[in-house]
Amino acid sequence: MDLGGPLLSLLPTTEGTLILESPTATWRSTDGGASFTQVGPSLGSRAYALPGGGYAIPTNNGEFSVWLSPDGAKWSYVGRPEVP
Numbered sequence: 001m002d003l004g005g006p007l008l009s010l011l012p013t014t015e016g017t018l019i020l021e022s023p024t025a026t027w028r029s030t031d032g033g034a035s036f037t038q039v040g041p042s043l044g045s046r047a048y049a050l051p052g053g054g055y056a057i058p059t060n061n062g063e064f065s066v067w068l069s070p071d072g073a074k075w076s077y078v079g080r081p082e083v084p
Contacts, residue, residue, distance in 0.1 A: 001027070001036055009046035011055070019047040019055055019072045026057070028072045040075050043067055 004024030011019040020027040020036060026043060027036040043057045050056055054070045069075045 004042075008042070008044070011047040011049060013049060017072055021045065021047055021057070026075065037073075039073050043075075047072075 002024070003020075003022035005022065008021040008023065009019075010021075013019075016030065016032045018029040018033050018036075020029070021044075022042060023044075024042050025038045026040040026047075028039045029036045043059045045057050045059050048056050048058075050068075054068060055072050056069075057067045057075070059065050059067065063080065065080050066078050067075045068078050
């Protein structure tokens with residue numbers, strides 16, 4: 001697995017799922033880190049676990065936006081939050 005640079009973030013969960021953010025991709029492991037699958041391009045930021053379940057990655061690649069995932073495998077762009 002080529003991370004393409006330094007690790008940006010590694011988010012462990014209690015279920016053994018890990019979300020890893022590298023400079024080149026977003027990765028997911030369901031076996032405690034024994035293996036990883038690329039699940040998307042790098043979003044350039046840290047992944048966060050949400051209190052109600054699922055994950056969020058806020059980004060600032062020229063425009064602040066948020067990506068959400070219920071399971072860390074499939075990510076959806078939800079756009080920019082409304083900020084006064």
